[in-house]
Amino acid sequence: MTRPRVGTRRAWDVIVIGGGHNGLVNAAYLSRAGKRVLVLERRPVLGGAAVSEQIYPGFTFSVFSYVVSLLRPEIIRDLDLPRHGLHILPLESTVTPLPDGDYLAGWADPDQTRREIYRHSPRDADTTIEFGRLMYHMAMAVKPILSMIPPDPTSLAPSDLAALVRLGGHFRSLGAERFHALYKLMTMSSADYLDAWFEFEPLKATKSASGIIGTFLGPRSPGSAYVLLHHYMGEIDGAFRAWGFAKGGTGAISNAIADAARAFGTTIRTEAPVARVLVKDGRATGVALESGEEIKAPVVVSGLDPRRTFLELVDPSHLPGDLVDRIRRLKFRGSSGKVNLALAELPNFTCMPGPGPHLRGAFSMSPSFDYLEQAFDDAKYGDFSRRPYMDIVIPSMIDPGMAPPGKHVMSIFVQYAPYHLNGGWTDPKREAFGDAVVDTLAQHAPNLRSSILHRQVLTPVDIERITGLSEGNIFAGELALQQLFFLRPAASWSRYRTPIRGYYQCGAGTHPGGGIMGASGRLAAMAILAD
């Protein structure tokens, strides 16, 4: 990057558009390297989709993203996030209520989990151990890629070749068995993949659920096995895992990163929406705010998704036509909704009555592949799922500070809620969607409906409106194979640069992608500092 000219005093070296967690990570790393960085956030709160807000007085919701599993350990270390308030609490169990009134549970303790699975299938109890080991190796195989600026496989540049050779060596070191398993994971559906391992349907379905989160795929769609792996990666760090629930909600993660960035010298402005990036002679010169204010900087970084980065913040006429076409065809297709509840009392689950440790973990509405696939079928034809897949946590059971003493908040991640709903989303449809969620859950926890003090229902359209994520896609672009690694977001432009000199991208729409991971922001900072 260009250095400030001698004799002139420029206010900013870098402007980062968007105070989402990747934008903040990017700013923190750039400030750490001595750059003068300004972050511009449209909303009054920082974090993008990782925000905690008191939507109902006294009750704090992790409005969108609600657990943390993928946050890169090197970011936690480099930015010393624990000093800035990041505190990850254990989220230990998953319970799947079953239609016959029974349940399937996974606990923190392996013996307890084994005994529980054995109750349903002695064979699967054994398989779980082997499967866990393989997935662990798979995640280890992919892990180095997460911290790598993607090389261009068609390039003959020495740095690309060196990176490709390293990558090739890495895959060769896996051995044939693991390489084959990885190949299957990259190409199969999670249902097919899991069928080869397990027999107990609710166990398979619950494991497959992480393969559909945030994507417009069902468990029987090819490619869903990769999303499964993407989520598994958060669980591989053993005792050092960053998997769990952030104290104060996911907004606390964003705030910790923001505090770290400020400690390095970053300036952050909220309620400062950027209208467009200023471009002169093929290079970025600053930004214009919606207020009309113009701020100059030789480097501008967009933390927004690729559609906004390439098609809205700049005039596409500055860009090659094939790139514009590729970005226009990127798949977003938001498929998830969120229902946040303020509760007067704890839900009483018929399958596990009364209070207990299960209320401190997750509940998964995933009794069978058929259930999940039928939920997807609704969405495929433009309806929200009448009986949706849901991932439910009660954050106030983990962090009592999320609600007044004795009261609770419940976070319900829901699939499927297609962005392109038949006839479009309206207020009555949003409420009907909320009703479908509460009705489904109330079948398993009958006291739920009467204990609701406040209900917040978010459709993909709401997610788009509030966070700016196009089509409400929680990953800033689907985690589909054709949109990953050196193709994320587009071939030749996967390395955080753009055809406009001085204009960079750092959002989850770049490699390695979604979840509260921060890797995109960090890798982008490295690319910027290298230029």
Next chain:
Amino acid sequence: MLKTTPFHSRTAPLVQGAAWRRWAGYSVASAYELVHDREYAAVRHAAALFDVSPLYKYQIRGRDAVRLLDRMVTRDVTKASVGQVLYTTWCDAHGKVIDDGTVSRLDDQTFRLTAAEPNLRWLGMNSFGLDVAIEDVSEAIGALALQGPLSRAILNRAADREVDSLKYFRVAPNVIAGVPVEISRTGYTGDLGYEIWVPAAQAVPVWDRVVTIGADYGITAAGIWALDLARIEAGLVMLDVDYHSSRRAMIEDQKSSPFELSLGWTVSLAKGPFNGKRALAAERAATPAWRLVGIEVDWDALETLYAAVHLPPSLPSIAWRTSVPIYRGGEQIGYASSGGWSPLLKKYLALAHLRAPHYEPGTGVEIEVTVEHQRRPAAARVATLPFFDPARRKS
């Protein structure tokens, strides 16, 4: 059979994995749940309830109670006002530490001393000619430590009188569930926390009341594994782990002065005569030969050592209490005495004794780690203690 604490009827049913351990002749829980992560987390984000009844406790009453304690311990007890608690060491005549604990001034002439080891004989030896009555109340008094950011909110509701006005290292009488207790703003976690001192015979209703009120605040019964991690983060030493009582040391090298344990701040040389004063005054004038410091292991270095054998780093989730060599420039300069992975700070930490001049903060050292059966040096750095010190501890 080991003794059981006054809270045993409540703690025993909570222990899921038969994870009991010995502490001063009692059996106490190492962990209540099968995985102790949550018990640790409660210390730092909600409230953890520890049964610390096995502590040795002595009541010292009488006209000369101040004189006895002041000549025995290193802090200045004459300056302690009623309701004040002092953390202190006490030494032998050569200025070597015998034990450490707290001195609470309950009223003008009544004190309570807590200790890690029996000290009745030592108290007796120091009280010759003084007008004091010394009573071993170790079994008569049960003790609970309620530690964590929400501990205050719980006690404000559980006790008859609020604890908002109870300052750091102060003690005051109170009533919980109709039982007269003392509540002190003390603990072994370096966090906001309280200890509740209760007549053993009436211990159970106090536990029940605190746990019932605490339910809304995420109260969690927590065992020694959780406590051990928290006290390492807080940089607090443990007798028989991080140092040895001079009474038990087999050789001189096994003894430590308060200065060598980085507890020089507990030594008041301005006060009147006390055990070890002359030796400590001489030592203060010189540079301590040793110091207790924090060690932060460099994660990237550790990861590299494991990567060489195709493994990710793996560390025990329970704090270790073994002697581990520390090197600098290939030469051993000291040893770590306890350590563990901090789930809060996301760092691998240790408490270590380093020789002068290697104990300055920031000094680069190497700690021995065993990676797949091979001993390897991992880069580490000398850190200032405590590793974790939230403002709420004193606020």
